[in-house]
Amino acid sequence: MRRDTFLKSLGALALVGGLPMAARASANLKMMIPANPGGGWDSTGRAIGKALQDAGLAASVQFENKGGAAGAIGLAQFVNASKGDPNALMVMGAVMLGGLITGKPPVDLKQATPIARLTSEYNVFVLPASSPFKTMKDVVDQMKKDPGSVKWGGGSRGSTEHIAAAMIARDVGVDAAKINYVAFRGGGEAVAAILGGNVTVGGSGFSEFDEYIASGKMRAIAVTSAERLSGTTIPTLKEQGINVEIGNWRGVYAAPGISAEQQKALTDLVTQMFKSKPWVDAMALNKWTPAFMAGPDFAKFVDAEFASLRDVMTKAGMVS
Template sequence: MPPPPAPDEERAAPSGERPRRARGPLPYVVAAVLAVVLVTVTVTRGGTSDVADQALGDQQLKIMAPADPGGGWDQTSRAMQAALQELAGRTEVYNVGGAGGTIGLSQFAQLDGQSHQLMTTGLIMVGAIAANGSANTLADVTPLARLTTDSQVIVVPAASDIETMDDLADRMRERLPSVSFAGGSAGGTEQILAGLVAKDLGLDPGDVNYIAHSGGGEAVATLLSGSAVAGISGISEIKAQIDAGQMRPLAVSSAERVELLPDVPTLRESGIDVELTNWRGVVAPAGITTEQEQALEDLVMAMTETDEWQATVRREGWGDVALAGPEFEEFLDDEIVRTTQIIDELGLSGAR
């Protein structure tokens, strides 16, 4: 495999008004380990917008997806790439997979002051930080914006004798460790959801047999091979296998049924009092100026209003929850506290 790209030497929510945020440290830690770049894709366009010029100067925009190809961060990064074509010109996406995004984060933290660098992030990374007992902190980056939400779906292979969420719950009650769940990284949304379901069933979340993967594609492969009893995934990541009849959806984790899977009940409809929705966002390196930060926020929020981005959101079934400025920082702080508490309660903390 090729080595990760070296840091560049040249430095560079809802609709309506979105205030800008004042940066501040976030008191939580994340792992620092070597990264591996797996995929690089470049798209070139002729011009850039004024807001892109303010944010990037003469640098090419680069977006890190801190996961292997095929998962939600990869999809989001490439959706950003497409939607930014007319705003930011030449744009590159590259993958750095592993450990719930914390490997990518440890590399991204080395890009101090480089305002032409972005990284996708979200709830999975927040959970991985707590679960891994990591060494770096989210103060090593500059949060810019929340972009989307994505409901989770619990599935089984089509050949499984488990027909409903009730069947899966009964199997879990009989012998929880025998029910293996395939999903994303340790401490991520999928493992949290599996733990919450077990807890609601009166079982020990620490006994959940969870098979972690660094990318959505790997988790799907594990399921299709029959190496796991059930799987948990973002709907957009596994919808193709559901449509092809390879997977049977049992329940979604959202408060209400989702448009992409209208016949699939929610967990609460299935008698399990659990609701959990994944969210994704974007950050820049630490060390950028206030002016660069605001220009990047302007660029990202302008991206969310493009026809290209809106079409992708509708096609993937993502929730459009664009949010920047102090409101996003407050949201992120709350998510860190809430998710760390859940990880601790479920016995998934790295300190365990």
């Protein structure tokens, strides 16, 4: 089913009252956002909280940002401080898996409880408006001459934009270990660095750069999807002769040590939220692609994704 058709179907379901009111509508939830304000996890976490409240599924949602190490610092705090708490949730996604692979921290995602995958989004690479470069070919040509002279700016080490940059280098014949990648703790820092010309090229989810692209402050030069994003003219890497495609998904986990019944209640809650009109509207606004998956299927997906990312990152020279 096409993304726009899917969103319209969900919206219609919500409008005709097809969603039962949650038994946990009085819940006071806590949302761990393992990143600084301004990035994809922050916008996703706050959109989840708002949708839960607007749909009458939660009385309140308290947010906490704890950035660093591709989410590992926030994950560690979540695991240690929220054990057994049935009202605690944490935003996570592909970036966290990449960070765990590269950083090898003592904390493990398996210590938390999987709930659901919600969205998928592709990365966009942009140049500051003042850049002397105009296209991805310009960037690649400079990288071939001097890999270190091209500063790639984006999320933490192991983020999908970091992996994509390494894959681009590898595909065009540059040693991926020589790329100059500048990691930022949050989307706000990355945007400031790009707008200030402190990095050569920046990468992130389309929703994080959309307003700057539209205003002309950033020039979009490539997207990591197989086809151009709907409603945009941004060329894919593949149509520019670079055989790289990689997506970025996001989801939620619950605290460690909760019961099977509590896990099911949270899964049902997030499932109802996903079908609600407030969340359908949030996905449309942010141009997120719906990618819902819950229960054992989601847990298996995370395990498979971890193995797949580790293989890609090893081949790209990012881990040994």
